[in-house]
Amino acid sequence: MTNVYSFDGILVFGLLFICTCAYLKKVPRLNQWLLSEKKGIWGVFYKAAVIGTRLHIAVALSCLVMAFYVLFIK
Secondary structure, eight states, X not given: OOOTTSHHHHHHHHHHHHHHHHHHHHSHHHHHHXXXXXXXXXXXXXXXXXXXXXXXXXXXXXXXXXXXXXXXIO
């Protein structure tokens, strides 16, 4: 179990947030509703989706490494 207030918990949360926003960008209705704003607090979702789609290989590898770390090392 990871603690949100630890460094690895923040990394897990960040990776899951980026992956979720990238997935939501592929859903047309949610893309228009959630990811239409590019500034402000709603812009964080848009920016995370852009990071997830442009750096999909690095994000996927980071998720695999973090899963291995959480399951076997921690």
